[in-house]
Amino acid sequence: SQTIHQWPATLVQPVGSPLSLECTVEGTSNPNLYWYRQAAGRGLQLLFYSVGIGQISSEVPQNLSASRPQDRQFILSSKKLLLSDSGFYLCAWDSSPVTFGSGTRLTVV
Amino acid sequence: SQQGEEDPQALSIQEGxxxxxxxxxxxxxxxxxxxxxxxxxxxxxxxxxxSNEREKHSGRLRVTLDTSKKSSSLLITASRAADTASYFCATDPANDYKLSFGAGTTVTVRA
Structure with missing residues (x-):
């Protein structure tokens, strides 16, 4: 079956610390993958999308980066977190319709 | 940038x-x-x-699409308290991989 896994579910990190959020999909090959961020009470902002291994498109300049080391793995990273990086991060897969991971609540303190 | 824009931002209705x-x-x-x-x-x-469909139903949900006006509507009939949530539209644009979401409509159903 086709599933998407995202972890961790919650994360509290100090300012200046690194970040690594991982997303993996199962049951498909060469998926289009997305990272979204949702600020409290707001809509979803597309951060990155990837149509294949090593192919990353960035939508907005920011303190974050993404990588796709394997076909079904998508990683969101930061070298030094800022307070403004706090939010709810969602990984998604264009499975027509889009399937979302369960999200990571990141709080930068 | 966000392509979809929902309206209203918030909605409060009575159950039913x-x-x-x-x-x-x-x-x-x-x-x-x-x-x-x-x-x-x-x-x-x-x-x-x-894009070639004009209306679709799923249980208590009814969606319409008007491509000439570039608009869609979502109707929830006979609402229940459990329908309280935020609802987002997302567009899958032609010739692009970027899925864009609106800011959402927050629906509160009062018992």
């Missing part, structure tokens, strides 16, 4: 009433999708309507 929310978009699309998000949770897909 219907809830209607609208979505407008800017470019040509392959399909339009509606999602629901309970507080602090991930998004759940509700319904997808293709």
């Amino acid at each position: 009433e219907n809830a209607t929310m609208n979505c407008s978009y800017k470019t040509s699309i392959n399909n339009l999708q509606w999602y629901r998000q309970n507080s602090g949770r991930g998004l759940v897909h509700l319904i997808l309507i293709r």
Whole structure:
């Protein structure tokens, strides 16, 4: 079956610390993958999308980066977190319709 | 940038009433999708309507699409307290991989 896994579910990190959020999909090959961020009470902002291994498109300049080391793995990273990086991060897969991971609540303190 | 824009931003109704929310978009699309998000949770897909469809039903949900006006509506009939959530439209644009979401409509159903 086709599933998407995202972890961790919650994360509290100090300012200046690194970040690594991982997303993996199962049951498909060469998926289009997305990272979204949702600020409290707001809509979803597309951060990155990837149509294949090593192919990353960035939508907005920011303190974050993404990588796709394997076909079904998508990683969101930061070298030094800022307070403004706090939010709810969602990984998604264009499975027509889009399937979302369960999200990571990141709080930068 | 966000292509889909939902209206209204918030909606409060009594249980049993219907809830209607609208979505407008800017470019040509392959399909339009509606999602629901309970507080602090991930998004759940509700319904997808293709660009060549005008109306679609799923249980108590009814979605319309008017490509000439670049707009869609989501109707929830006979609302229940459990329908309280945020609802988002997402557009799958033609010739692009970027799925764009609106800011959402927050629906509160009062018992």
